[in-house]
Amino acid sequence: MPRSEEAEWWANAVYEAIQEIPPGKVTSYGHIARLLGEPQRPRQVGVCLKVLPAAESGAHFNNDNVPWQRVINSKGMISHRGPGSAQRQAEALQSEGVEVTTDSMGEIYVSLAQYGWFPKHLPSEEGGEDEEE
DNA sequence: ACGGTGACATACT
């Protein structure tokens, strides 16, 4: 029981929200934070994923039942935290039918306009595409 | 005990 109750609540809410993301879709950290009513804490969403327990840890929320792979940054790009980690995430997404594109810089992108999952209508998202559901 | 960092995003310059 590391983490205070508050942090636990936050992580809990984050994991639940992520589980709401339908397969074959992706969303952003900021959107998750917004869904939780805390639009100012997109980073903490990432922190929660970083501390996400392993599948074999026996935790209620773990690497296996939380589709962490469906969460990317607002630009539709997969952040590279370690060597090959982004690659792994891209692979997982492809396995769900999500098309990913790699630019010349080696950065992996996902078309938010195509696979973005945004239950709420975002005010300013990519050029003004009113994509909903 | 303390300060820097980070799976980000928005606002401002």
Next chain:
DNA sequence: CAGTATGCCACCG
């Protein structure tokens, strides 16, 4: 339109 600055708060050194 691109680069810089700030907020947020758990985790690591």
